[in-house]
Amino acid sequence: MITVVEALTTHRICPCDCFAVLSPEDRVAGIRAVYDLDDALRGWGYTPLYDVHGDLLWKQAQAKNDPTYRGVAVRFGECIYRRLAGSMLHEVLHALSGDVTQANYGVLFGLPYGVPEDVPPSEEEAFLAPFNDGEARAWAGVWMLGQHRYGISWDLRTARDIGTYGFVGGNALVSVPKGFRPVAHIDRQHHAERYYPRGRKLEAQARAWVEARMGELCERIDEAAARGHKSRPRQYPDPERVATAAPRKIGRNDPCVCGSAKKFKQCCAVRGTLADYHPAMSR
Ligand SMILES: [Zn+2]
Ligand SMILES: [Zn+2]
């Protein structure tokens, strides 16, 4: 298992080349944010997982559907300052609007594309509503909390351009863990014109929710982070020093920077996406 310090000091160059693009002051602010968010998640009893293939870890956790699971996948590729910081803010916001005494903040692993089998079809929409609100807060709040608490003014990144919502009524089906029934839902690929307006509306409400209780949310983070800080597995090096750790070049046999868990040469190197983005990487 990779520690937070290893993740921050042994990263490879990312598609957005944040290390070069951001100022040294911004990078220090980013490292401080990651430390604080790491403290908070551990303070609530979770274990942030810094292996680069977070999507895979999340799918494994979902398939296991274990109510005692306390892992939180936070790293989705090599990007530290936009993607890692963005996903950690997202997770902490989930914690703040959910139940931290439970796995996955109390959100059942089969959501949002399935519901427990005993939920009647007529109640699917109502059952998923609180999940959608939580996801919207955890999504729309990323930039608000990042700016307010850490002075992050650069563009953070989450998984996509909009939250992952479970809107009942479309024809998209996704396989769900045992004990759940897949819900035919509106997804953003096949039903973009229905998905986006509903999602954006939820996110407007979520921004108002976060705005109205920013002080209270930060107090709760302070409290959890103080506990987490005391139980750090080791001393973390100064953010000023860590922010000078330049990313390494990617070797062709390295795990791909996108977090797919494939080798670079079998993934983004062939697709050409990273080379287009960042010419230095194709060499
Ligand atoms: Zn980046
Ligand atoms: Zn989420």
Ligand SMILES: [Zn+2]
């Ligand atoms: Zn890749």
